[in-house]
Amino acid sequence: MRVVRGAVVAAVVSAVVGAGLLVTTPSTPVAMADASEITDPRLLAQIAAAGDAGSGERRTQSVDSTSIAVEVLTADDTAVSAAIVRLGGAVTGRITDELVQASVPLSRLNELATTPAALTVRAPRRAGYTPGGTQRAELVPGTGIPGAEIDITNAAAWHAAGFGGAGIKVGIVDYFDLRLWTAAEHGPQPSLVNGHQFCKDTSGFRLCAGNAIVGGSDGQHGVAVAEIVKDMAPAAELFIATVGTASDLQDAITWFAAQGVTIVTRSLGSSYDGPGDGTGPLASVVDYAASLGLVWFNSGGNDALDGYMRRPVPTSLPANGYVDFDRGAGVDTWLRLDAGYSICGVLFDGIRWSNDWYLPASQRTDYSLEFWEPLSSTNQFIDSYNPLAMSEVTGIDLDRNPANGMQNTYDAAQVAGAAPLEADDLCVYPQNIFGDFGGIVFMRVKRNAATPVGAAPDQLEIALGDGLLELGYYDVAGSASKPVVDSKNPSLVAVGAVDPPAGNAIGYYSSQGPTFDGRIKPDVSAPAGFNSVTFGQAFSGTSAAAPVAAGIAALLQGAGLAVPGRSTAALVKHFVADLGAPGPDNTFGAGKVLLPSPPAALSTEPGKYVPLSSPTRVFDSRGTPAPGLGVGPYAPGAVIDVAVLAGLPVSPDSVSAVAVNITSTGTPVTGFVQASPYLAAATGGTSTLNISTAGSDRPNFAIVPVGQGGRISLYLDAGGNAIVDVLGYFQTGAPSATDGRFVAIAPERWMDTRVTGLLPAGSVTPAPVAPGGTATARRLPASAVPATGLSALVVNVTAAGAGAAGYLVALPSGGNPAGTQHSTVNFTASAPAANTAIVPIGPDGSVAVYTTAGTHIILDVVGYITDSAATLATTGMFRSVTPYRAYDSRQPSVGAFGPGQARTIALNTVPGVAGDASAVSANLTVTGPNAIGFLTVYPLVEPATSNLNFGPGQTVANGALLRLSPTGTVVAKMSQSGHVLIDVNGFFLS
Template identity: 50%
Template sequence: MRRTVPTNLATGGYVDFDPGAGVDTWLRLDGANVALDGVRWANDWYLPAAQKSDYSVEFWVPTVDPTTQSNPEHWDPTGNASRITVVDAHQTAGANPLEAADMQFTPTNSYGSYGGITYLRIKLNPGSSVGATPDAMEIELASGLTELGYSQASGSSARPVVDSRSIGLIAVGAVDPAAGSVIAPYSSQGPTTDGRIKPDLSAPSGLTSTIYTGASGFQGTSAAAPTAAGAAAILQGAHLANPLTTSALLRSFATEYGDLGAPGADNVFGAGKLVLPDPPAAPALGYSARSKYVPLGAPTRVLDTRPAPDHVGPAVLTGPYPTQTVFEFHVLGTGGVPTTGVSAVAINLTSVGSLSAGYVQAYPSLRATTGATSTLNISSIGGPRPNFAVVPVGEGGNISVFLPVGGEAVIDVMGYFADNQTTSSDGRFVPIPTPERWMDTRGLGGAPLPLSFGGRPRLAAPGEVIDVPVLRTTAVPATGVSALVVTLTAADASANGFLRVMPKGMVNPQHSNLNCTPESAVANVAIVPLGANGQLSVGTQRSVNIILDVVGYITSGTTAAGTTGLFMPITPGRAADTRLAPPSPLIGGSIRRFQITALTAVGAPVVPGSAIGISGNLTVTQPQASGWLKVFPGFEPPTSNLNYGMSQTVAAGALLKLDGSGGVNARMSKTGHVIIDVNGYFLP
């Protein structure tokens, strides 16, 4: 049974078991031997000992037969009962919020129809209080009967040895028979004491094996749990999950392939019956399709999981999502992306309404490890946070999104990579030798100002559209270019808002590329088709300084055909992480080289030594102060790749040129850690 203990329960007061308007602090238990799994309350697991609610459990035996009273089930035995045992683990001394675990009690009477009657009372100890949030209390009997009208269906176990919110644990219900769609009567049901869905998922039970050969087979959650464990082992063995993400991936498969009961997660089946998808077609890991980039006319929103009126995409992909959620999105055939012949998509992925700090990952479905890389990071909970990413297309034309932070996800497609290109004139990425700063409205470092500024630095005005000047000394050729690869940075914003970069002359743009805040500068990457006069424009919602850097370009159909700059998507992997033992943060102002090609560590990206560039994601974490990161192949450029605030974790997509030995240099203005993830490379 479950009861809510109000915050105004007096010190020394007893818990009220009556779910209605009455008061009943005596819980009648019938049975010659009463066994408790325990008494547990949910709110205190993470609190310091001094802040925990401290309860004791009392066992009383009546001296008068309750069955002879006018209201035998709910009779108040005050004055007619003796206290026999008190159990107190002393939570304020550090004990977990759990009392009377595996406690057995034999009454000294034979009242009632089941060999005896015991009363249980739960007391808030002197010097303790419930706290700011009511305690959600759970009382679990292993044997014995509770008062009529007070008990509930089988529920959460009251004997956790670790916190049941741990992402490394999976609560497994049982579907019996195994091939059926009915929850077993012995399967524990939720919710948990703190209101979460329980179980996490259900797995087949009633299995026949070489050991259990009878008609009923191997039954119970003792059979369902090993079934789920076997599925977890398969996923980890196939490098599709790690120990901290296996639960999330298993729940996603149960939702997609085995949802039973009410639509979505419920307290009977959890996410659904565990069903693994078919193994991916060869190659299970890695890709071999040379691809060219095809820009869309304008970024197109293909998914917005927010409810109507914002929602875009399949109705089944409607949030908000809880933390530790994985979902698949069929990206082929959406927003101008063809239904076949696509190896990767270029997207802007945005997290909205996150429930916690952390990261979001977009990756090819069934072709990468959930949680092995990151696409964007959340330091400020709830606000929008976009990032550019090239995402290889996975099994069935799907990409997966892992939301450890929960909330909503928005995907805008900028273009795609058409595969099976022997050679091509258009769609090849050419990184320029040194990234260039084409515009800085602050007027710093000699960077050009927009022509409309009349030579005077200033903030861009709200709603202003600014044409980006072409750098006179640029390495970008005057012809043979269809799009520029740029890093757009917003600084000194007057309020929260957005920026968009677009072809000059674009009519009625509806997209955004980054969200700016007054707290710190924000950067993002974009691949932008050229507009009128071969130029780009930037539009702003707020007063803000705008910086635009160019790192390379995409060839047009007027160039000679070749292979240089064709894209090869790979299984995403982590090339560098300065947090790994022994931690070695990048010291502010110093330059460090990171090798990208020919890495052999487990989980590292497979990039050949001949690659001229990579597609990936850069992340800064644990910086000691606000600053910037720049990554470059040779001479240090005047540009930067991302900006960060003190102690923030910030990510930015990147298309990077490699040096002649297959590496890159990195410099941070302030000390912090650097992470480099890679999802593809460009041919020489």
């Protein structure tokens, strides 16, 4: 005997929205209809219903006073929209190059179907529904404590430290009964008057009264979701939206963005609208949301038990033959389904065979569905029983209209152009009450005659939104491959459920990947099964897990630790407890969300620079595993926390920042790497180095403030491998120092192998340095750098005119490059490349550069580090600030540089930087230049030096220690047009 889940059932979900939605189908399959015909069974039935006069006579096609709502699938929404207007219709919504929703005169539908850009004309589909709650097994009880998720995720500690998500706006897409909304649990009630409520339903599902949300039987669900968000982020501001269709959902996203919402959470299911590879109308809505800077959290689905199955269909299945659902040697062509407790009976997400999705219509297998129910209760508790004769069953009338006769066959007609998908968002209502649940349905799937069969078996997927598959027939793997959840967009986070919430086991219902194209889902897991004040009992299901993760995102954004969009998603996926198999997996995703200790303020004590005798490699992902990630290369969006002081002879409490060389290698795509203090900067808010060519090696120098525990964080927007070499650190504890102070000078060019007079020691004519050669810079006679009292030079090193790819190593004059494991500059033959370095001086007070490939070498000196013989002073001591983007010409109010243009930029206005700072530690980036060129940044008088070099279209970064003018400004000059970005992470005292 199967066990009905008791009181918890209603808390997982309540009834399905759309009680008036009538799902019908023609009595005769239309498998061989012309490609220009309307073949959607639901739309055909609605056309027939609209064509019935009161007497039952059919209207003629010339009557065009009646219009009908339709969705048109298309790759050209502009052309389809124009056609709809031309035919006298009205466009009510659209998703770019995916879908147009419209109201169209009945008499013009056939013309619309023949429009070249119209791929499919169908009845509107719902954008979502509250997940089904009919279950065979009893969940392990949760903690039974309202708000328990805040302790389980460590959010309570963040609240105690003053972090509650203040200033962050969260949008919730769901169904709401606002009569259940209380100020104590949910905050101020959203309304049209206060601008916190949105409702749009162009489908006729009766979800809205004007622009206001209509509370229905599903309305408890959304209010319970809001309760969780407010538990997690009590200071966040909530905005709510209810929508009917996919295009309505996109309009809600537009509205959210206009209100300043940066986080969206949606705990709804969706019927199939694509092959499970992250494409389709709803996936496009996710992409649209990401383009507006929103991060989206979505419930991962509750289909791992009794909600999803996959069966191969042998190529030997004859025409008009029925699919065998049995796993073994037996034969079962009658799939038993038990209706759920919702008003929809058996709700289908759909039946699809994605292997045919991208084939032409003429090559797709065409299946039709038959629905039957038993006439007798004799075998109602034998789940595996199949009817032995047709006399045991009767058809289920899908449109429930006796005047139309028996309509128990459903066929979307793949050979006529329909996608390899049947029964999407279909409700099947049995009239019996047999079995333990809402009645028994038998489904048969038939391969229609005269349709092709491919060389490989079709993989038939059957997914339910509510109801139960035949006992023991379900599959877990692949159950999460559904719309929104299967999105490829890095700003989408699909959330699985750990239930009981304080445990380490995935909820038995929690859907699992992979997607059709083999990607991992869910992205993370979160607690579910804790008590809900709104429901008055445990709220289980991934519907409860998603808002937990969204609440964590609100805390992170409110603490200034993440910028909106994919960076927030990356940080949420980073702060997890890895469960199950090491690393991300299709059960838990990256792991169970878990906040670290609350953020602490950065040290603002002045520090002196302490160089290491030689660069120390503290992290190399090619051989060193990162927690939760293993050994690289990593996927884009990975976050790595590096203990940069481990093994160094210094206490982390006495270090404010480190000087590092960071190298990106083996990136699968272009992008950037950000190095920032652990838990003390906005992930994605600044950049440290940029990768313009996938797979290339790119190093960059940076001074990075150190966060809690002596750690820095690397955000690998482009993925790949990362290497961190520590050159030295800034030690605090004394207000002044003799050694370790930075003295900025007007940049001086000490070496240029292209120019007579600046040649390296021993050279007499301009020439590239040979492979394996070392060029020693001559100290300028009139240099601002003193002959004594210094330990290192701060230099900018450039490779230009290289004959092949290679790298440079800056080292003390007289030094031996043998055994060096780090590089200063990596270059190719395509364009110059530069990097900054702090290089200890040799016995002659100079430095040298070694090269692995023939190239010209340029060395500019921008300052020096004092030694113990210098005067005791505070000037040149370093103070960290939270990394901050001080300048970005991409802002509409600023604009790109023109060729040769110079701009004066104030840098002493950066938060935390003293007004009289002598210099700043910065990262310079050029993006989108139109030609090969260079950027020079200087205090007042333009020098004959450069800070970074770039090629056309490249994005190139270089760390820099920039001397400021007496008024705290610098001048940035571009030799070619392009954009300039300046990020500041600290300053030097005057």
